[in-house]
Amino acid sequence: MSFLVPLSPAPPVPPPGWMFVEQRFSAFMQGLGITEQQAVDGTRKQTGVRAALNRWYYGHGEATQNSLLIGSWAKTLRVAPPRDIDVLFCMPVDIFHRYEARVGNRQSQLLQEVRSALSQTYPQTAIRGDGQVVVVPFATMPVEVIPAFRLDTGQYLIADANGGGSYRKTDPWAELSVLEASDRATFGSTRRLIRMAKQWQRHAHAPIKSFMLERLAVAFLETWQHATAGYEDWMVRDFFEFMLRYVGGSVQMPGTGEWVSIGDAWAPRARTALATAQRACQYEAVNADRRAGAEWRSLFGSAIGPMS
Numbered sequence: 001m002s003f004l005v006p007l008s009p010a011p012p013v014p015p016p017g018w019m020f021v022e023q024r025f026s027a028f029m030q031g032l033g034i035t036e037q038q039a040v041d042g043t044r045k046q047t048g049v050r051a052a053l054n055r056w057y058y059g060h061g062e063a064t065q066n067s068l069l070i071g072s073w074a075k076t077l078r079v080a081p082p083r084d085i086d087v088l089f090c091m092p093v094d095i096f097h098r099y100e101a102r103v104g105n106r107q108s109q110l111l112q113e114v115r116s117a118l119s120q121t122y123p124q125t126a127i128r129g130d131g132q133v134v135v136v137p138f139a140t141m142p143v144e145v146i147p148a149f150r151l152d153t154g155q156y157l158i159a160d161a162n163g164g165g166s167y168r169k170t171d172p173w174a175e176l177s178v179l180e181a182s183d184r185a186t187f188g189s190t191r192r193l194i195r196m197a198k199q200w201q202r203h204a205h206a207p208i209k210s211f212m213l214e215r216l217a218v219a220f221l222e223t224w225q226h227a228t229a230g231y232e233d234w235m236v237r238d239f240f241e242f243m244l245r246y247v248g249g250s251v252q253m254p255g256t257g258e259w260v261s262i263g264d265a266w267a268p269r270a271r272t273a274l275a276t277a278q279r280a281c282q283y284e285a286v287n288a289d290r291r292a293g294a295e296w297r298s299l300f301g302s303a304i305g306p307m308s
Contacts, residue, residue, distance in 0.1 A: 017285040018233070020292065020307045025232035028296075028304040032195050034080040042073065042141050046085045049136055049143045052121035053089050053114070066090045070146070070172045072198075072210065075179055077191060079198045084142045086133075088156065088172060089114075096149045096157075107159035107166065114147050132160050155255060171255025175211075178254045182218045186227045193217045193235055196300070200273055203301035208266035215251040216243055216262075233284050236299075237277035243270050273299055 034042075047063035055061045071086030072078045091110075099106040111129030118127050118136060128135050133144040148156040148170070157167045183190040197213040200206065220242040221227045226234060247267045250259040280295035293306030 017287060019287045020289045021233050021284050022230070024293065024296070024304065024307050027307070028300070029192055029195070031303045032079050032199060034078050034082055038080065038082055038141070042082060042085050045136075045138050045141055046073070046087055046143050048121075049118065049145060050087060050089065052118055053145070056117040056120065057092055057095075068172065070175075074172065075176060075191075075214075077194050077198065077210075077214070079195050079202070082141055083202075084135075084144050086144050086146065088146045088148050088158075088170075090150050090156070091147050093149060105161055105165035108161035110147055110159050111161055114145060118145070129161065131162050132158055169256040169258065171253070174255025175214075175253070178218060179214065182221060186221050189227055189230070189235065190217060190221055192232065193221065193239060196232075196236060197239065199300050199303060203299070204269045204273065206266045206269040208262070211253075212251055212260070212262050215253070216246060219251075233277075233281050237274065237281050240270050240274035240277055244274065 046069065050067045051061045051063040054063070054066055058066060067087055067089045068074065069086065070088050071084075072082070073085050091114075095110070095113075099110050102109060108129065111134055114134045115127045115129045118134065119125075122136060125136060125138070127137070133146050136143040136145065146158050148158045149167075150156055151169070154173060155169050155171045158170050160166050160168055179190065194214050194217045197217060198210055201208060201210065201213060217239065220239050224235070224238060224242075244267065246262055247270075248262070248264045250261050252259050276295050276299045280292050280299070283289075283292035283295060289308050290306045293304070296304045
């Protein structure tokens with residue numbers, strides 16, 4: 001006589017790791033987008049400022065001539081709520097020669113002239129000149145105007161009132177071209193990473209310029225082995241590790257080749273961010289949703305969190 005021996009049930013197969021990453025970061029990126037109302041408000045404000053300057057310097061009120069958007073609005077790198085709008089305004093060349101004949105901080109004097117010109121249209125707004133920009137501090141969304149002179153090369157001279165005054169070159173078209181090429185090569189990872197880095201910058205009050213984050217993100221993704229695969233959790237973690245190699249270093253600007261110091265005041269916050277991202281990635285690997293979400297929220301703020 002034979003007996004059938006009952007088989008022990010097979011041990012349950014654990015679910016694969018990283019179950020929440022794609023959904024979490026997809027919702028995060030969607031939440032970083034500006035609203036339609038914010039887009040309309042920003043467009044109205046920047047076109048009004050550009051038209052006012054054209055009326056003053058060129059005798060017509062066309063908003064799109066003699067000026068261009070730069071920064072996050074031009075590069076589709078806006079993060080809600082948008083902080084400001086950057087406008088480069090091309091001044092008549094005779095203005096340059098008029099100020100070159102003066103003494104003192106000519107760049108500061110130029111900024112004050114542009115400030116006065118804008119005050120004719122916005123008399124109730126406390127417009128100010130600040131370093132390289134003239135700020136029109138609208139309550140919902142300031143507009144920062146950068147007076148510039150166009151060069152034959154297609155680059156621009158911009159006035160810098162700091163340190164006694166000087167001019168420096170900028171090439172917004174080269175900056176945009178490099179960004180676009182990187183974003184295409186990484187199937188959109190470049191813009192996603194920069195927008196996440198800007199959210200960290202805002203949440204952590206990290207003293208680092210947005211254009212520096214942009215340059216570092218492009219450089220990082222040129223060599224990161226998963227640049228085309230997504231893996232947003234690893235991308236954030238490894239980007240902060242990459243950033244920390246540049247403490248006290250410089251970034252090179254496209255087109256002009258200018259090297260700009262990146263400083264080191266932001267480094268303690270980046271080290272904290274790296275440690276937080278490392279913990280979050282460990283939790284993601286074992287589907288510890290709430291623990292991972294809490295770590296990401298510590299890094300990015302309430303724009304991200306647990307999925308359940």
